[in-house]
Amino acid sequence: MKSPVELLASYRRVRLQDYLIEQRCGVDRDKQIAIFSKVYSGELTAFTTLPPALPPTDVNMRSVLRYAMNEVNHEREVPALSNRKIKDEIGKAAAGRDADWQVLDNLILLVPTAASLPHTPAKAVQREPAHKENILAAIRELGYDPIRLPRPDGNDGVKKEVKIHVGNAIPDGAFKKAWQALRDERSIQED
Numbered sequence: 001m002k003s004p005v006e007l008l009a010s011y012r013r014v015r016l017q018d019y020l021i022e023q024r025c026g027v028d029r030d031k032q033i034a035i036f037s038k039v040y041s042g043e044l045t046a047f048t049t050l051p052p053a054l055p056p057t058d059v060n061m062r063s064v065l066r067y068a069m070n071e072v073n074h075e076r077e078v079p080a081l082s083n084r085k086i087k088d089e090i091g092k093a094a095a096g097r098d099a100d101w102q103v104l105d106n107l108i109l110l111v112p113t114a115a116s117l118p119h120t121p122a123k124a125v126q127r128e129p130a131h132k133e134n135i136l137a138a139i140r141e142l143g144y145d146p147i148r149l150p151r152p153d154g155n156d157g158v159k160k161e162v163k164i165h166v167g168n169a170i171p172d173g174a175f176k177k178a179w180q181a182l183r184d185e186r187s188i189q190e191d
Contacts, residue, residue, distance in 0.1 A: 016046070016107040029096060036093035039080070045110040046080035046090070080107055131170050131178035136187065138165045146188045 025031040038044040080086045092099040182188045
């Protein structure tokens, strides 16, 4: 279980407009609606900044000092969904209706950092097509026609020559698989 400090460290604060730009929403209403739906449901935490309280109207020193020492007089952030007007505007935006962007522009989102998101392994790069192209190029460089390769006559044959030509660019197992795939799809044929 993560501590509150660790939890906060795994999030970053970003203005709503900046987040919409990061997500490449542009004028795509569907993407915007999806983001506002996440905010409205609480999946993305949003805050708004409230202005400080107004200074006292009476001019006695005691009230001025109290105002100056009071922490409430500084801007403070409150959850956006706790304010009825802001919640209504987020709801309108989530429903795809026209919302008051002056209200929405002041939102600050708490967005998970990349490190806090679940790790999904990158899709394996498909190397076999590149290996097959390299083999076909090597066959041509050695002066052979890929669809008219000479049959091995007890010697090592063209396959061995090609493997030597490509060297370590293609590992042995990958070379065998790519060669067999080329034979199966009839890209290389022996006379």
